[in-house]
Amino acid sequence: MLAERLAAAGWLPADWAGSFAAVDRGAFVPARAWVDDEYGSPHPIDRDADPTRWRAAVYADVPIVTQLDDGATVWPATGGHATSSASQPRVVLEMLTALDVHPGHRVLEVGTGTGYNAALLAHRLGDDQVVTVEVDPTLAELARARLAAAGYKPMVICGDGAVGWPAGTPYHRVVSTAAVVAGHVPYPWVEQTRPGGLILTPWGTPFRNGGLLRLTVHDDGAATGRIVGDAAFMRLRQHRAAAPFGHAARLGDLLDASTTAEESTTTVRPLEVATGHAAFAIGVAIEGVQSGVFPDAEPGHVEVLLYDVRSESGAAARITPTADAAGRWPVRQHGPRRLWDEVETAYTWWALLGRPERTRYGVTVTPTRQQVWLDHPSNIVPTP
Ligand SMILES: C[S@@+](CC[C@H](N)C(=O)[O-])C[C@H]1O[C@@H](n2cnc3c(N)ncnc32)[C@H](O)[C@@H]1O
Known part of the structure; x- marks a missing residue:
C-alpha cells in the first residue's frame, strides 16, 4: 500500500519500484519505536500492544524514530533527541534516485540505522556490492540481525563512518544517511570513491540542517558538486558539537x-x-x-x-x-x-544576490580545504 501511495504521488521511481516492493520496511522497524504526533512530538508506538497503530505508522510516508539520546532515553519515555531513525520513505527514495546506482556498482553507506536502506541497496545491487557502517554497536548488531532475517547479507561494519571503510574500496558511490556540517565533508569518502564516482550526503549548517549535497570525485583528488535537494537528517555523531x-x-x-x-x-x-x-x-x-x-x-x-x-x-x-x-x-x-x-x-x-535557491550553491572538497560556491566553482561564497 505504501508503494502504491508513493507511486500514485509520483515519488516511486521505476528503477527502485522492484526493490521497494520486495523489501518490507516493517521487517526493519523495531516493535517499540516513536512516531511524531500531529504536533510534532514523538509518541511511542508498540507493535504488540497496538499493532494497528504500529502498522499505520510503519507503512506511512513518515520517519520512525528508533533511538533517543544514543539509547540513554528508554522507550516509552519521550523526552530527548532523536539519534537514529528509519528515514521517511519518500526521502529514502529521493536519495537513492540521486545516488544514480547501476548494476555492478559498489556502494558504501554511512549510517546503517535500521538496515532498511542497506537492504534496498543489497536487493538492487547484490549483497557483495554493499558495505554499511554504523557507529552505534547496539544498532549495528540489530541491523545485521534484521538484514539476515530478511535474507540480505551486506557487510555491516560497526565503526566511525567518517573514516569510510578502506578495506572495501574503491566505491562507485558513497551515501551518508547522517548529516555533515558545512566545511567538514570527511575526505576519506573522496579518497575511497573511484574517479567519476558520486558522494551523496545531507549537508547543513548549525543554522539550517538541510541540503542534500552530491559530489563527483575527480582524478586530481578533488570532488565538486551541487546541492540537489533538501534533507534534514540527524548529524554524524562527531558533527553534533557544531x-x-x-x-x-x-x-x-x-x-x-x-x-x-x-x-x-x-x-x-x-x-x-x-x-x-x-x-x-x-x-x-x-x-x-x-x-x-x-x-x-x-x-x-x-x-x-x-x-x-x-x-x-x-x-x-x-x-x-x-x-x-x-x-x-x-x-x-x-x-x-x-x-x-x-x-x-x-x-x-x-x-x-537575487535570492538564489539552495540548488544554485555547490561545494568543492580537496584534501586541504572545502569551499562553497554559487553557480560555478570559481564563484566562491565567503564563509566564516
Ligand atoms: C537517519 S539514521 C540512518 C537511517 C538508515 N539508513 C536506515 O535505513 O534506517 C542515521 C544513523 O547514522 C548513525 N551515525 C551517526 N554518526 C555516525 C558515524 N560517524 N558513523 C556511522 N554511523 C553514524 C546514527 O547512529 C544513526 O543510526
Whole structure:
C-alpha cells in the first residue's frame, strides 16, 4: 500500500519500484519505536500492544524514530533527541534516485540505522556490492540481525563512518544517511570513491540542517558538486558539537530574563530568515548560530529564536498579528553578539544576490580545504 501511495504521488521511481516492493520496511522497524504526533512530538508506538497503530505508522510516508539520546532515553519515555531513525520513505527514495546506482556498482553507506536502506541497496545491487557502517554497536548488531532475517547479507561494519571503510574500496558511490556540517565533508569518502564516482550526503549548517549535497570525485583528488535537494537528517555523531542539542530553552530563558537586552524592530519577516532558501544561505554565511521557531508565551504568537552557545548570545524576533500589519516586528538581542543584526546582514546579502535557491550553491572538497560556491566553482561564497 505504501508503494502504491508513493507511486500514485509520483515519488516511486521505476528503477527502485522492484526493490521497494520486495523489501518490507516493517521487517526493519523495531516493535517499540516513536512516531511524531500531529504536533510534532514523538509518541511511542508498540507493535504488540497496538499493532494497528504500529502498522499505520510503519507503512506511512513518515520517519520512525528508533533511538533517543544514543539509547540513554528508554522507550516509552519521550523526552530527548532523536539519534537514529528509519528515514521517511519518500526521502529514502529521493536519495537513492540521486545516488544514480547501476548494476555492478559498489556502494558504501554511512549510517546503517535500521538496515532498511542497506537492504534496498543489497536487493538492487547484490549483497557483495554493499558495505554499511554504523557507529552505534547496539544498532549495528540489530541491523545485521534484521538484514539476515530478511535474507540480505551486506557487510555491516560497526565503526566511525567518517573514516569510510578502506578495506572495501574503491566505491562507485558513497551515501551518508547522517548529516555533515558545512566545511567538514570527511575526505576519506573522496579518497575511497573511484574517479567519476558520486558522494551523496545531507549537508547543513548549525543554522539550517538541510541540503542534500552530491559530489563527483575527480582524478586530481578533488570532488565538486551541487546541492540537489533538501534533507534534514540527524548529524554524524562527531558533527553534533557544531549545533549542540538542548540550549534553545536555556538561552531563550536567559534572553527573556535579561534586563540589558537591546530592543529594536525589523522589517525583515522573521519566519523568512529561519526557513527555506534564505535560511540555507544565511547558514552558509554566518558562524555558529542556531535557529528555531517556537510558540511564544502569548497564545497565537510565534518567536524566531537565534542563539550562539559559545558566546551565550541570543536574539528573538516575535511574530505578532498587530506587528505584522504594521510591517515591523519586535526584536530583543542579548549577549556579546548581536545575532539578529548579523542574520539580517546575511539575509540582505542573499536578497541582493537575487535570492538564489539552495540548488544554485555547490561545494568543492580537496584534501586541504572545502569551499562553497554559487553557480560555478570559481564563484566562491565567503564563509566564516
Ligand atoms: C537517519 S539514521 C540512518 C537511517 C538508515 N539508513 C536506515 O535505513 O534506517 C542515521 C544513523 O547514522 C548513525 N551515525 C551517526 N554518526 C555516525 C558515524 N560517524 N558513523 C556511522 N554511523 C553514524 C546514527 O547512529 C544513526 O543510526
